[in-house]
Amino acid sequence: MNTHAQGPGALAEEILRGVGGAENIESLTHCATRLRFQLHDGEKVDKPGLDALGGVMGTVAQSGDRFQIVIGGAVARVHAEIMNLPSMSGGTAPRPKSDAEVKAAVRAKGRGRYGWVDNFFEYLSDSFRPLMGVLLGSSLIIAIASVLDAFGLVDFRAADKSATWVFVDAMWRSVLYFLPIFVAYNAAKKLRIDPWVGAAVMAAVMTPNFTGMLNKDSGIPGITCTTNATLGTQECVAHVFGLPMQLNDYGGQVFVPLLMVALLALVYKGLQRVFPENVHMVFVPFFSMLIMIPVTAFLIGPMGIWAGNGLGEGLSWLNGNAPIVFAIIIPLIYPFLVPLGLHWPLNALMLVNINTLGYDFIQGPMGAWNFACFGATAGVLLLSVRHREKEMRQTATGALAAGLFGGISEPSLYGIHLRFKRIYPRMLVGCLVGGVLVGVLGGVDTNAFAFTSLLTIPVFSPMATYGIAITAAFFTSMALVYFSDFRTPAERALANAERDAAERATDAENTTGTENTTPAETTPADDRALVAVGAGAGAGAVRASAGSTATAAAPAAPGPSLVLAAPVAGRVVGLDEVPDPVFASRALGEGVGIEPSDGRVVSPVDGELVTTAATGHSFGIRTDDGVEVLIHIGIDTVQMKGEGFDVRVEAGRRVSVGDLLAEVDLDAVRAAQHPAVTLMTVTNTADLTSVEPHLGQDVTVGAPVVTVRR
Incomplete structure (x- = not known):
């Protein structure tokens, strides 16, 4: 989740840091929505950290040390801010080379067995991408003229048009011709x-x-x-x-x-x-x-x-002999072509059709895909309003506006759809419904290259058929996403818990004007330092505490709950099964162990990173309402002295759920004959009503594994 709010300039600095600094950049360009980096070493990119930045809709790693960061409509401003940073212009770091200076070197790098395919589609994409603005501009000019034609104000297709409308023709035909x-x-x-x-x-x-x-x-x-x-x-x-x-x-x-x-x-x-x-x-x-x-x-x-002509005739034959098949195939393949940049060949065919036939029959079915995409975004927007998700509401609002009025799908795809795997299957149903309707109702043509938006509906004929198809695609996807949610039940529970905690903190500040006084603030100093002690001591430190279990004395009425997310993916086990007497005794609080299946360790809560072990094997986090969480990677791994642990954070900073804390070489841990189980405990369990582990499940990163009740 993009939870870190960034102001002007700050976002540019965070992005530069996330891609490995100015010295790691060969070239930086941008398109309508994305920053495009050519890097010296793609392994230096902090992808999770970049994904977590406010203002970043998503990131895409590509072959050949290329990396894309999806910004949306503000991409030109962010690009300018990055290029104007002091580290990008002299000093110890050389200014990045221009595209023209590095392309030969890029092509010379090995891109794998099928690198030529990557090069081919990059050639196509970069030949068309800079023209997106003028293509959109010409499509809107013809859209306005078509609206006037639809209302009978002018005969847009008349052979004897006045000089005024001949001139208007020249305005949009200039780009296409x-x-x-x-x-x-x-x-x-x-x-x-x-x-x-x-x-x-x-x-x-x-x-x-x-x-x-x-x-x-x-x-x-x-x-x-x-x-x-x-x-x-x-x-x-x-x-x-x-x-x-x-x-x-x-x-x-x-x-x-x-x-x-x-x-x-x-x-x-x-x-x-x-x-x-x-x-x-x-x-x-x-x-x-x-x-x-x-x-x-x-x-x-x-x-x-x-x-x-050959490709046009082939598609024309398919459209003429199996129009339903054609109308279904087009919207179903576009959702997979666009994210990879592979849709340009079809766009080229549209232009060929317009030039040779005088009309195009691909854009009509393609509109079903676009509006299914926008409908899925609308479903996300409705859910974000319902569940009071401010960040997602802002993202979806911007993406939906870009889609409905600009015909641009990238903000929806990279900002939302590719982040939540439940959206694509529901969106494809909308694509299918729209495509079937286009085919059954006899197909849709257009005599202009148009970005499929609300403003360009009049350029399609029959307009009624097109309108019915895209409306059905839009509302089908919207309904499926809204009623089945774009988050899994576990993700929804965690997101709602985070929202509730944030709202409580905001309400408390608005009511008192000061920070809440929590039990943690009255905890003795040695208790507040327990996270650091436990993190550094491994199995060597035991704090005897009669009330340190989940069943400690509690207030009369249970307070609000906090859900702790899984810091790693794997199998959740109880502390009794952990081969460490300190953790098994709950001396460091109640919690869970996770047998990791992946080496990425992330923050399970929002809060302040109180401690980070120099060896990278443990982290202590305190939430805003005083819950103290210890993450300990492996048993006795302090003896590894940091080998195999790549720490990505520093003590004293704020972290959010999902922020990358460290990447761990699990093979190195096991080779050193240390158990790789990752422990997560609530060290001030005695001050809480209950700490409830959710055991015996295989989880992904971010799934709820512990419920804390105050």
Whole structure:
């Protein structure tokens, strides 16, 4: 849970610390929602610590020492704050290299057996990602025009539109028509060659001189044209230098610039090796254009068109012959493509369809996925209101607004859905319902590339069919998430307990204006120091206390309860089963032992980290209402002198449930012949009504294992 509130600047510093400092950063860029780090050593990242920061929606570790941090709409500000930190500009730490300076080194690193797949999709993604803003802008312009058309205020599709509406057409068509030049620029930049050369090569086959040959009545001799019966497009051939050259209108094409730049990069870098560096500026661009413009016009351009048309015809066939299957498949695969960045090829096909067919049939079914995603977020928002979860309410509100009005799913995915495994199955049901309705009702088309939001509904036809499908997808996911919860029962109990404790603390402060006086404050000094004593002594220190068990004398009426979460994953056992007489005797209080299945040790409560053993094997935490908790990793592990213990926190700081305390090499503990059982006890049990262990269960980190009643 993102529980640490961060102010401006503080968040940037915490993020920089979490990724290993400025010296660990090769490059840092950002997209619409995410910070994208290329690191020297990905192992230095404190992922749990970053996930716990307020303002961070989630984190994604990638191959090749790449790391993403999902921020949301404030990503540009956070990026600027990080880049302006003193440690990022000189001093002992070198300023991170630019993307252009490190891409070759990144590609040279081993990315595993299928690293080329990673590279391919990164190439696609980075070629399109910078265009997200203008694509969204053009989609909203056409959405406004479509709304006016839907209300009969203007005939948006009339052949004899006025100059005003012809000009409005130019406003949104500018992005789609010149998209190949934009993509070529980004792709060339991605491959570390002059992006203007890539743009110039693509622009050469989009000039009026070139496109003028597409008109068979232009009077230019040697041009013949035929019509594609399936797609309804005209194909013309001209004889240039005595060779047949297929003529195409490359406006809106995306496969052509992607293919062209991939080959241009080889030519460009080859020429850089041929010519001396002092004449690169003149001869490398010159020969690159001299070679690549004809190659693009004669070979790559037609190949890109054939590839796009082939994929378009295949999907068109599936849509025409099995529309229900097609309408179901699209929304069901998108939830898995988007988080991995693998949705760009389908987005490219949408643009090809619009360019070749004049309409696209993929975006309609895709809308079912988007609105199922937003519906699941709405369900989370309703639950957060019901359960008074302030942080989740804020996260869900922002994500839902970005989705419904911007058509952007990343804040929902990374901020919520991927954090709670119960959401995806329920969201997929919404995707299925929406897809089935699109298929049964005859499909949905659009003649524009649109981000599927409330504002772009009018660009889809039939609008009623689309509206029914996305409404059903939205409310199905919302209802399933709301009525079955996005948290497991154990997670819900723990979250509600944390909320109640926080509200009680707030109420007490508002009522008295001072901190509550708790039993812990009247506890003798040696009792308050017990956490530290027990942490350092291992099996060597025993405090005799007649009332140190869970059945100690209690007040007449039980007070509020506090739930302690499991600090590690594993099997919960009673202290009687622990091979240590001190813990088994409850001298250090009632609690549980957990046979760990994982070496990550996290905080079981919110509070102050009172002690941290130098050897990393124990931690003492005191909650705001005076409950003292000891976490002890292994038996007699103090003898290991810190070997195998990677401590991630310092004494004196505040911690929240789930904050990473340490990572432990369990194999090293067992190799040293120490029991690896992790103990968690309430050291001031005698001051409490009861301490109730929940035994005999296999738990994950964060599951409730002890209930404390004051």
